[in-house]
Amino acid sequence: MIVSLYAKGMSVSDIEEQIKDVYKFEISTATISRITSRVAEDIVAWQNRPLEPVYLIVWMDGIVFKVRENSKVVNKTIYIAVGLRKDGYKEVLGMWLGKNESAAYWMSVLTDMKARGVEDILITATDNLNGFTQTIRTVFPQSSTQICVVHQIRNSCRYVVWKDKKEFTLDMKDIYAAPIRQAAQAALESFGNKWGSKYGYAIKSWKDNWEELTVFFDFPIEIRQIIYTTNLIENLNGKIRKYTKTSSRSPPMRLCSNRSTSL
Numbered sequence: 001m002i003v004s005l006y007a008k009g010m011s012v013s014d015i016e017e018q019i020k021d022v023y024k025f026e027i028s029t030a031t032i033s034r035i036t037s038r039v040a041e042d043i044v045a046w047q048n049r050p051l052e053p054v055y056l057i058v059w060m061d062g063i064v065f066k067v068r069e070n071s072k073v074v075n076k077t078i079y080i081a082v083g084l085r086k087d088g089y090k091e092v093l094g095m096w097l098g099k100n101e102s103a104a105y106w107m108s109v110l111t112d113m114k115a116r117g118v119e120d121i122l123i124t125a126t127d128n129l130n131g132f133t134q135t136i137r138t139v140f141p142q143s144s145t146q147i148c149v150v151h152q153i154r155n156s157c158r159y160v161v162w163k164d165k166k167e168f169t170l171d172m173k174d175i176y177a178a179p180i181r182q183a184a185q186a187a188l189e190s191f192g193n194k195w196g197s198k199y200g201y202a203i204k205s206w207k208d209n210w211e212e213l214t215v216f217f218d219f220p221i222e223i224r225q226i227i228y229t230t231n232l233i234e235n236l237n238g239k240i241r242k243y244t245k246t247s248s249r250s251p252p253m254r255l256c257s258n259r260s261t262s263l
Contacts, residue, residue: 002027006036009243051093053119055083057226058093059233060109060126062101063240077101078240079109082233083121090232093118103131110139123215125230127151133212146215149176149228156202168195175206176228181217 005015012029019025062077069076077100081093093113098105106129121143124136133145153172160168171191178184188210192203206213216228226232 002032002035003039006032006039007243009245012036047094048116050117051113052083052085052091053117055085055093055118055121057084057123057125058082058121059230060106060124061230061233061237063237064100065244075100077105079105080233080236080240081109081113082236092236101129103129103135106132107135107139110136114139123227125227127230128155128209144215144218145212146227147209147212148230149213149216150231152205152209152213156199156205159201160199164198168199171195176213178217179221181214184214184217 001019002015005018006012010018012032015032016027016029019027059082060080062079064075064077066073067076077098079094079096079098079101083091083093085091094109096105096109096112098108118140121136121140124140124143124145125148126132126136126145128147128151133147136143136145153169153176156172157165157169171194174187175184175191178187188203188206191206196203213228216224219227
């Protein structure tokens with residue numbers, strides 16, 4: 001029960017209070033700390049476990065937390081990778097703790113995955129982080145990289161005025177919902193002709209990232225949606241935030257200076 005409560009994000013003192021209130025049993029915070037520290041070996045084993053040689057799809061994204069490090073509150077990014085195995089099951093490949101999200105740090109994440117046995121990834125699904133696609137190609141040169149269309153839609157709508165947003169979004173849907181790439185190209189041209197003078201940055205973004213935004217058209221319609229969005233990993237991010245959420249009176253997450261960079 002102690003380990004379960006700890007895994008759900010409760011502090012040692014909260015666990016002590018919960019056990020006392022519910023089970024009428026007193027246990028010291030020192031004992032609780034010793035119990036929870038025993039899972040460290042399992043964590044290290046999980047971090048370094050061998051991975052499958054081939055994954056059909058790997059979704060990758062970062063989630064930012066405020067943590068306490070050396071008496072200062074700083075931003076840290078948890079780099080998360082989720083892979084779809086050949087047997088159809090999804091697997092969290094790892095969670096790595098680093099500084100603000102960057103293609104350079106993703107290089108170390110991909111290198112770690114390769115060292116743990118990954119030989120090839122058929123498709124990688126990512127956000128539109130600058131340089132990320134090239135980083136993936138450096139480590140897994142045969143992988144096709146799909147930029148998340150949902151991220152693209154959000155970025156395109158960021159500066160659209162409220163009265164235009166509904167129509168703008170519906171017109172944009174004609175691009176990614178097209179049956180074939182050629183139809184999507186035609187829809188983009190039409191979209192640009194209609195909105196280019198007002199929201200030229202959005203059309204430019206679609207055109208600049210066109211090759212990576214349209215990889216999903218190479219695959220059957222039935223599986224396209226799971227390829228062109230990172231929603232799966234964002235749902236996981238939501239669960240992580242739920243478990244790590246602290247009350248308003250609590251300090252930020254603590255990070256020991258000698259802690260491993262991999263969670």
